[in-house]
Amino acid sequence: RYLLILLSCCLIIACSSPQKANNPQKEQYDVKAHYDKSTHYITMRDGVKLFTTVYSPKDKSQKYPIMMYRTCYSSAPYGKDKYKGKLGPSTTMMKEGYIFVYQDVRGRYMSEGTFDNMRPIVEHTDSTATDESTDTFDTIDWLVKNVENNNGKVGQWGISYPGHYTTTGAISNHPALKASSPQACIADFYFDDFHHRGAYTLSYFRATPVFGYQKTDTTTKAWYAPHMVDLGTPDMYDFFLKMGPLKNASKYYGKDNFFWQQLVEHPDYDEFWQSRNILPHLKNISANMMVVGGLFDAEDLYGPIHTYKTIEKNNPNTYNTIVLGPWSHGDWSRRKENQMVGNLSYGAVNIYYQDSIEAPFFHHFLKEDGGKNSGLPEAYVYDTGSKDWHKFQQWPPKNALEKTFYLKQGGCLDSEQPKSAKGFDSYISDPAKPVPYSERMKVSFTPREYMSDDQRFASRRPDVMVYETPVLTEDLTMAGDLLAKLKVSTSGTDSDWIVKLIDVYPDSTKNDEFTPERIKLAGYQQMVRSEIMRGRYRESFSKPVPFTPNKITAIDLPLQDVMHTFKKGHKVMIQVQSSWFPLFDLNPQKFVKNIYKADESDFIKAEQHIYHNKNHASSITFKAL
Numbered sequence: 332r333y334l335l336i337l338l339s340c341c342l343i344i345a346c347s348s349p350q351k352a353n354n355p356q357k358e359q360y361d362v363k364a365h366y367d368k369s370t371h372y373i374t375m376r377d378g379v380k381l382f383t384t385v386y387s388p389k390d391k392s393q394k395y396p397i398m399m400y401r402t403c404y405s406s407a408p409y410g411k412d413k414y415k416g417k418l419g420p421s422t423t424m425m426k427e428g429y430i431f432v433y434q435d436v437r438g439r440y441m442s443e444g445t446f447d448n449m450r451p452i453v454e455h456t457d458s459t460a461t462d463e464s465t466d467t468f469d470t471i472d473w474l475v476k477n478v479e480n481n482n483g484k485v486g487q488w489g490i491s492y493p494g495h496y497t498t499t500g501a502i503s504n505h506p507a508l509k510a511s512s513p514q515a516c517i518a519d520f521y522f523d524d525f526h527h528r529g530a531y532t533l534s535y536f537r538a539t540p541v542f543g544y545q546k547t548d549t550t551t552k553a554w555y556a557p558h559m560v561d562l563g564t565p566d567m568y569d570f571f572l573k574m575g576p577l578k579n580a581s582k583y584y585g586k587d588n589f590f591w592q593q594l595v596e597h598p599d600y601d602e603f604w605q606s607r608n609i610l611p612h613l614k615n616i617s618a619n620m621m622v623v624g625g626l627f628d629a630e631d632l633y634g635p636i637h638t639y640k641t642i643e644k645n646n647p648n649t650y651n652t653i654v655l656g657p658w659s660h661g662d663w664s665r666r667k668e669n670q671m672v673g674n675l676s677y678g679a680v681n682i683y684y685q686d687s688i689e690a691p692f693f694h695h696f697l698k699e700d701g702g703k704n705s706g707l708p709e710a711y712v713y714d715t716g717s718k719d720w721h722k723f724q725q726w727p728p729k730n731a732l733e734k735t736f737y738l739k740q741g742g743c744l745d746s747e748q749p750k751s752a753k754g755f756d757s758y759i760s761d762p763a764k765p766v767p768y769s770e771r772m773k774v775s776f777t778p779r780e781y782m783s784d785d786q787r788f789a790s791r792r793p794d795v796m797v798y799e800t801p802v803l804t805e806d807l808t809m810a811g812d813l814l815a816k817l818k819v820s821t822s823g824t825d826s827d828w829i830v831k832l833i834d835v836y837p838d839s840t841k842n843d844e845f846t847p848e849r850i851k852l853a854g855y856q857q858m859v860r861s862e863i864m865r866g867r868y869r870e871s872f873s874k875p876v877p878f879t880p881n882k883i884t885a886i887d888l889p890l891q892d893v894m895h896t897f898k899k900g901h902k903v904m905i906q907v908q909s910s911w912f913p914l915f916d917l918n919p920q921k922f923v924k925n926i927y928k929a930d931e932s933d934f935i936k937a938e939q940h941i942y943h944n945k946n947h948a949s950s951i952t953f954k955a956l
């Protein structure tokens with residue numbers, strides 16, 4: 332009798348428990364039941380063989396386009412199907428049916444050859460000279476001629492470094508390449524990833540070795556793993572403060588870490604970095620382009636925005652579009668019901684992107700007639716303030732008006748030019764107590780979470796200058812790039828200047844709703860955009876110049892594009908500071924030839940001034956819709 336009661340209770344519970352929401356992340360799709368896998372070594376024009384894995388639909392009732400992904404992060408780590416459960420950009424495209432191809436780029440993992448970071452593009456007049464675009468051309472040529480059941484059309488996509496290989500693939504101009512989607516694509520390592528406007532991304536400390544070792548054999552093992560430095564503490568701020576000058580970092584890297592040596596020996600934007608900038612090569616592109624970027628991408632935001640704008644400028648007849656969403660690095664590829672960046676949530680935006688933007692782009696150009704009318708807009712941009720998508724015929728929007736806010740006495744920010752003859756704010760920038768970049772630093776491969784974080788921890792510091800508008804009486808939408816024009820002085824002979832654009836939430840309790848992360852947004856100072864300028868490069872990134880102590884000096888600091896509505900009842904805030912640690916390395920504040928070789932004694936305190944008077948105004952200019 333008791334057993335019967337127990338059984339019936341179990342039955343009732345089982346029937347009453349709500350069906351688990353159809354969670355796209357957990358939805359199982361058996362790749363092996365639908366795709367055959369084959370591996371190949373494809374010979375490049377100089378004889379080097381690149382390891383390539385091909386996943387072909389078992390259903391041979393139709394011909395399929397090829398979707399190619401070239402990577403420096405192993406196309407099949409540990410020999411496993413790295414893409415188990417998801418082949419291609421999304422499960423939607425996997426179920427639709429494509430021939431998915433993954434390739435280790437030259438010099439990585441199972442491929443032969445020597446690896447080079449952001450390998451310079453060569454003159455293609457020399458028939459045996461190779462770069463990533465010639466390797467892509469040779470790979471596509473082999474694929475369309477040798478892979479069974481392909482329809483002769485090739486698409487390419489990639490996120491981050493694979494995004495860069497997609498861009499270099501687009502300039503290969505192979506006639507079969509019809510659709511190319513560089514996503515979070517690196518354009519230039521001096522403005523993406525390892526540097527921001529001359530400052531070294533110290534928070535890449537653990538990632539640096541990954542790109543500085545030549546492998547000794549073909550392997551699917553994550554052969555760089557042994558080189559990942561273990562800080563021995565979760566407290567990045569403390570570790571790097573104790574480490575001291577950058578020259579002390581060298582002891583953590585082997586002498587054979589060629590990339591660290593290159594970083595140290597090329598502190599300025601010299602030929603070494605200029606030759607690795609892909610932007611000057613974005614000409615005569617025949618593939619149809621969809622560039623994708625995350626508006627909160629801490630690694631590669633410069634890349635996608637400048638890739639799209641450069642193609643737009645140099646290729647008037649190329650189909651070239653851009654998608655910018657509420658994403659940190661690569662979020663859009665993760666299928667989940669609620670996309671979050673830090674404490675902020677954006678709902679099922681990733682699923683909308685995958686099913687209504689990305690899959691239709693590739694379907695149109697690879698499975699249909701592929702005419703210019705794809706049904707998609709020139710620019711699909713998400714407003715991170717009003718939390719909705721917008722379609723534009725150009726980016727930035729044609730009807731956006733340029734407006735300027737001026738920094739004013741008393742921490743004010745408004746559209747009137749300063750009238751007073753005098754007026755500046757001052758603070759002490761102390762390398763021994765730098766401004767943290769976040770309240771919740773995680774020791775990771777790279778920093779990803781801080782781009783939309785609450786900045787109240789910073790605005791309460793005496794070495795962070797804060798300027799804010801009165802409460803907005805109507806919505807203010809910023810759409811496009813921004814330019815901070817500061818008039819500063821320093822008692823030192825070098826210094827960094829960081830500008831942060833912040834959306835200040837009302838204090839009122841009605842905004843005190845809980846976010847999914849159970850935090851309250853009342854009074855939240857959400858970072859919208861931020862950027863650093865290493866002052867020595869204010870005139871040229873190739874030729875650093877010192878400051879004259881206490882001389883008023885102009886610092887022009889472009890900030891990457893935003894699409895953000897500051898709602899009525901909110902305020903716009905600007906913060907200015909001179910360290911952002913350990914996101915970036917510390918500026919000694921004394922001009923030295925090479926900061927990577929500076930000594931402890933070179934690091935000095937400096938008194939910084941920010942001027943906001945009628946003869947020396949500081950401001951931020953933006954595009955308002």
Ligand code: PG9
Pocket residue numbers: 490491492493517524535538539542630631776777
């Ligand atoms: N762009 C990203 C990255 C490059 C180099 C070092 C660390 C990160 C990426 O490829 O994920």
